[in-house]
Amino acid sequence: MRESGWELHARSGRAVLVRDTDHEVDPGRLRLPDSLVDALHEWAHVADAASSPETADADRELISKRGRQLAVRLAAETGGQIGYLDPLSGRLDQIGRPRPAHPTQHRHPVPAPADEPTPWGPGLFVSAIIAAITTVILVVVTRGLADVSAILATVVNLAVAAGFAPSIWLGRRIAVWRWVAYGTAAGIVLAWLALLLSLLGDPPPPL
Structure with a gap:
């Protein structure tokens, strides 16, 4: 939905979008998120129930504030300006900014911000620390478990790698x-290499 000029009203416990005073549309018929449509109708239902004079001023203020928040979301979804008619006070406010009629006629387009330089030095330093910590922990834990069961040590290593992969x-x-992720991945690989080298270097068991 990329249209502007709508007004958000609450009528008979239902939220409606009005244009040109005689064009009334249910928000559910437009391409809006279901969560926003449900929230709009819920707000309109509460506003209708609070229209009695017995409703406390604090409750009426909360309902008006909730309607304004939904109008802000609606303006963001439509990409234009939304009129918000407070169902309790009757006040009409304009929410959001109207879209320019001819956006292609700007003489001086705003340049896109330049990409920030990649902090290779600090980033690689963090990755190296994380890699060292991960390698030491995995090697120590795996060798300790290997004394109990080599299969258990292998399973734990695979479980750790699978847990960190996502x-x-x-x-x-x-x-x-990303630097932490790089360091963790490097640490797991280095730990596996260190464990394989330690297995190759261990003397064969006595006959």
């Missing part, structure tokens, strides 16, 4: 956490 995969694109 976090490493997701964190590789996050500016700060």
Whole structure:
């Protein structure tokens, strides 16, 4: 939904979008998130129940504030300006900014911000520390378990790698956490190499 000029009203316990005073649309018929449509109708239902004079001023203020918050979300979804008619006070406010009629006619387009330089030095330092910690912990734990059962040690190593894999995969694109993800992945690989080398270097058991 990329239209502007709508007004948010609450009528008979239902939220409606009104345009040109005679064009009334249920929000559920537009391409809006289901959660927003449900929240709009819930707000309209509460506002209708609170229209009696016995409703406390504090409750009326909360209902008005909730409606304004939903109007802000609605303006963000539509990409334009939304009129918000307070069902309790009758006040009409404009929420959001109207879209320019001809956005292609700007003489001086705003340049895109330049990409920030990658902090290789601090990032690799963090990765190295995380890799060292991960390697030491895995090697110490695995060798301790290997004294009990080699199969148990192998299973624990595979479980640790499988547990970290989703976090490493997701964190590789996050500016700060990617260095932690790189260090963790490197630490797991280094620990496996160290354990394999230790197995090759161990003397064969006596006959």
